[in-house]
Amino acid sequence: MDINAPRVLIVEDDENINNLLREALTKHGLNCTQAFSGTEGLIVFKGDKFDLVLLDLMMPGMDGQTLTQRIREVSKVPIIIVSAKSSVDSKVDLLTTGADDFIGKPFELKELIARVDVQLRRKESEAQAAAESKIMQFKDLVLDEDKYAVTVNGNDIGLTRQEFKILELFLKYPGKVFSKREIYEYAWNDVYIGEDKTINVHISNIRTKIKKLTDEEYIDTIWGVGFRLAKT
Numbered sequence: 001m002d003i004n005a006p007r008v009l010i011v012e013d014d015e016n017i018n019n020l021l022r023e024a025l026t027k028h029g030l031n032c033t034q035a036f037s038g039t040e041g042l043i044v045f046k047g048d049k050f051d052l053v054l055l056d057l058m059m060p061g062m063d064g065q066t067l068t069q070r071i072r073e074v075s076k077v078p079i080i081i082v083s084a085k086s087s088v089d090s091k092v093d094l095l096t097t098g099a100d101d102f103i104g105k106p107f108e109l110k111e112l113i114a115r116v117d118v119q120l121r122r123k124e125s126e127a128q129a130a131a132e133s134k135i136m137q138f139k140d141l142v143l144d145e146d147k148y149a150v151t152v153n154g155n156d157i158g159l160t161r162q163e164f165k166i167l168e169l170f171l172k173y174p175g176k177v178f179s180k181r182e183i184y185e186y187a188w189n190d191v192y193i194g195e196d197k198t199i200n201v202h203i204s205n206i207r208t209k210i211k212k213l214t215d216e217e218y219i220d221t222i223w224g225v226g227f228r229l230a231k232t
Contacts, residue, residue: 006120007031007048011041011055011067012082017105021054021082024109025116038062042070050077052119057083065097072098074176078119082107136171138229139216143171152213162187163206170219170229179226203227 008030012018015036022032033048035041038059045053053071057064068079079098084105100122101115134145140153143164150159150167159167165187169178180199181192187202203219210218217230 003031005029005031006051007033008116009033009035009041009045009048009050009053009055011035011038011053011059011064013037013056013059017056020109021112024113025054028113028116030116038064038067041067045071046074051123052078052080052116054080054082054116057081068098072175074173078123080112080115080119082112136168138171138174139218140214141167141210141218143167152210155213157209157213159206159209160202162202163209166202167206170227174229175231177222177226177228183227199227 008025010018010021010025010032012021012034013036018034018036022034025032033044033050035044038055039062041053041055042062055064055067059067062070064081064083068081071077071079078100080101080103081099082103082105100119103112103115136143136145141150142152143150145168148164150157150164166183169183169186178186183199184190184192203221207219210216220228220230222228
């Protein structure tokens with residue numbers, strides 16, 4: 001097994017289909033991890049790093065659509081739905097939810113592998129483009145990692161290092177709610193010892209600096225949990 005090969009998470013409650021997919025993708029040179037329910041799939045996904053998720057739609061407990069939504073809250077990883085539910089409306093709903101592709105059951109393995117390859121190539125291309133630009137944008141806010149600068153409507157807002165790192169974290173994972181511990185350990189690169197006031201002050205400073213240039217909200221407070229990039 002090539003440890004550097006792309007990693008695929010297969011979430012399918014039918015053991016025979018799950019094993020068939022694993023065998024075919026493994027022979028194709030991919031590293032595969034199996035999960036047999038939506039709940040298990042989410043746990044496995046959060047505990048590791050994957051390049052693509054292949055999942056069934058109709059599963060007991062957490063279904064494939066809900067799993068797709070949960071993954072999209074924290075990751076842009078390519079997701080391919082494999083399901084017998086193949087109406088046009090179903091496909092549109094799933095693509096709107098966040099899936100990248102859909103293939104109906106029964107399926108041809110050659111077609112499925114081709115679709116997997118397309119998504120992996122797209123992911124690699126996007127990763128290369130992101131690495132080259134190192135520029136992230138949300139609404140009118142632009143963060144440039146190379147220049148270590150953040151602008152709103154083209155105006156620099158003069159952030160401190162920790163304020164910059166906090167915004168960088170939010171922009172890297174839009175939709176994810178970060179606890180104060182996660183924010184502190186990322187922005188300060190140090191062990192969190194319960195300094196709640198420190199995070200609150202820095203978040204307040206970021207908001208104040210942005211408010212001088214726009215009335216748009218950029219950071220949401222999720223009471224009792226933490227903070228995240230504001231929803232559009």
